[in-house]
Amino acid sequence: MEKFIPLSVPNLKGNEKKYVDDAITQEWVSTGGAYITQMEKAVAEYVHTPDAVACQSGTAALHLSLICCGVNAGDEVIVPTLTFVAAVNPVKYVNAEPVFMDCDDTLCMDMDKLERFCLEECEMRAGKLVDKANGRHVSAVIVVHVFGNIANMEKLMDLKKRFGFKVIEDATEAFGSYFKTGAYAGKFAGTIGDIGALSFNGNKIVTTGGGGMLISQDAKILDKARYLSTQAKDDAVYFLHNEIGYNYRMTNLQAAVGVAQIERIEEFVAIKNTNYDNYVKNGVKLYPFRDDIRSNRWFYSYLTDRRDDLIKYLGDNNIQSRPIWHLIHDLPPYKNSRAYRIEKAQYFWERVVNIPCSTNLTADDVNTVSETIMRFNETAKV
Template identity: 80%
Template sequence: MSKFIPLSVPNLKGNEKKYVDDAITQEWVSTGGAYINRMEKMVADYVHTPDAVACQSGTAALHLSLICCGVQNGDEVIVPTLTFVAAVNPVRYMNADPVFMDCDDTLCMDMDKLERFCVEECEMQDGKLIDKVNGKHISAVIVVHVFGNIANMEKLMELKTRYGFKVIEDATEAMGSFINSGIFAGKFAGTIGDMGALSFNGNKIITTGGGGMLISEDIGLLEKARYLSTQAKDDVVYFKHNEIGYNYRMTNLQAAVGVAQLEQLEDFISTKHANYITYIENDVPLYPFRADTRANYWFYSYLTEKRDELITYLGENNVQSRPIWHLIHALPPYINSRNYCIEKAQYFWEHVVNIPCSTNLSKDDVIHVSKLIHDFDHKEGK
């Protein structure tokens, strides 16, 4: 049998062990230490923000974003249905309610439908966007840059100006993606809205095993997030806490891995792009990324009428693949939540197969997977 080719795994061939050994030698292994500060500075410098806040996970970063952006108990937050559930669960942590929105051809939130929802289903009252169906304040939008493709931020920020909601960017899949043209030319995913969340989970383009990061142009929001992420300590000697805090700080061991990963980020993006092109050159028509961006090419999508059959066939040949996420508005915890004109997301749920995209992939690996897809299509009479 041929070797196993995983879907997306870490690439730990840089200075990871060296830096972790150094952190252990210094005995800074918990939520304090030089590598945390170093990683925060490296991320901030890379995405051109004044600071960054290291967190326990991308989910923790999103939760802190909602708190810092003032989402209240009983509010509504507009979210995509086509995303990983971790982008939505923090809304419920806040005792707020999600409103699910469809995607457009980028796989990201459909901003035209979002505008239509605001115009037809809502009204402005005292400077707040109010859902006419239930009278709830729509205080924020969480936009996800799916698979490293950047959503239509120009349209979203126009709507933010018009309707006054906060914008939280879930850039957990889009570390390194940036816009090439228009009013946000040069801006990285996560730096356009009020706050942005990054993730360093094991399958992301860079990893700390777990871990995440908050970025923003607003230093005040970042300082608030750092305060809350370290148990809201107002007096570290006498243990005075004036607010409810969270144990959401990244560990120094994680950050040691992260520093080494950041040193390799641009090389990883180049490899992702090269493998993407190799698939296309071998007649596997992967779903495109926006031409007016520099995407990080995190995940590759192949559209097929035989989703489940292809996943099974690849698995039988020792190649890991997966469908895109189950639509969140159809999951049991959210089945009664408000949703608006979900159409295109259903199509992608039924047709997308994610195929191997690790930075560890060799050209021969990509060619092998491509041949298997061709063999499957031939067998199925495509």
């Protein structure tokens, strides 16, 4: 039987077992323990923020981000339609309303359309950006750095200054990506806006099985997020809680895995880049990343007019692949939400196929996938 080549699976060949065994030996397995603090410190040092807050998931980090940014019930939050639904659902958690924005050629949010929306569909009232169609305050933008690319943050931060909304960076796919040039040279994805969210889900470049991290340059935001993530304890002995809190803390066992993973982050990025380049050398025309960033190249995108046929063909050859996410504004829970000039996102939804990209993908695996795609393309000529 042919070897099965998965889409994206963890690489756990470092100190993961050693650290987990240590946590178990110490009997610190829940939401307290030294590995949580160690992981927060490691992430903060890596992305150059004053601290970081470990969470149960990237989704939890986004939920806390909206609260810490002061998004209120009835507000509007601008979000991409081309993303995983977890980037948008937290808007509903705080009883706000999403406004869906198109993507540009990076697969990230189209900042030119965002600017037009702010100028043409909104107006400033008492220092706040207000949607003229319904009077809602546009209080935040969630920008997603798709597949390890980075959105046009220079334009977005300029719009933030002009219109006063908060910027939340969903960097759950872009841990390790940073700008090489420009106003934000050296800045990592997730560290430019008000708050950033990372994910350590099983398919991410660094994993804790499940888990996430909230990062920010603002120490007050980090303190607030940590407070809310631990049930808003004002007195842990006498159980005093002055606010609604959440059970959003990462466990020490997860963090033990994460500490070992972060030790290898640059190795993982190098492998992702090497495998991407080898696909291209083999003739597989993968969708490019921005030239002005060092991308982690988390996911590889292949564009084809025969999306479903290719996915089936790869599956028949024991190779896992998938389409890009279904556009969120078309999903049943969001059918009645505002969507602004969605065009390119539809194009990519119909054509993108993600192909195997794990950090334990071998050169032979890359060759096998490449040869299979080439054979598929030959079938179109027959």
